Amino acid sequence: MQLATWNINSLTVRLPQVLDWLGAHPVDVLALQELKLSDDKFPVQAFADVGYQAQWHGQKTYNGVALLSRSAATEVVKNIPGFADEQARVLSASIAGVRVIGAYFPNGQAPGSDKFAYKMRWLDALHDWVRSEMAAHPHLVLLGDYNITFDDADVWDPVGLVGSIHCTDEERAQLQRLLDLGLHDALRLFAPAEKSFTWWDYREFAFRRNRGLRIDHILISKALAARARACVIDKTPRKNERPSDHAPVLLTLDAVP
């Protein structure tokens, strides 16, 4: 079984690249973030034509998440129950025996800002939602654009970016709280190379210079960690002519019975 996550920064612009990528990587589940389109514009038929069912939770202009899958998605939940939110950021479903939570974490803009405060409230709510979901579903994966680095190894310039957004102690403490629920950082189960990033700024040739951050993650429960066989970042789509600023992350698991 393979699952992947990809922030595609506008599904309207990136749909051909997503279809191409699925052709080369016929994963069982692909979580998408930053659809940037309203629900009525979701290209459900284009995915059906290449063998994928879809669940989506979008809004005009900003945010928006989807789960593409080869098999049926059940128990679909949009956003975080009990957390009133105008922003479409979370989509959960059970697929092939795995509880999948796809999420587009808030950016936070800058420490001390209103958006940072919203990010912290949202992270509190997510934590409680994931905890309850883990109690009900031992085989659980939380994947998406976290907009948080685990530590300095995830940062191209940890000295220059110390304390900046995605790198603050407060954000990293929230990420640690998710791990403390019993989740495991799938990429680091497999000793990734140094400077393994998932996002690079569009400016200043950041990708070519590998000036990036690792902010897209796949966290898996203990039962799934025992079945994990590989986790990789696919930098290939970042080399496309009109790329997303994020690269997909891909997890391979032994099948869940």
Next chain:
DNA sequence: ATGCCTCAGCTCCTGAGA
């Protein structure tokens, strides 16, 4: 230079991203 790209939309600029 709180900019440098890219995207959406109240589109010839601004807000937001990270």
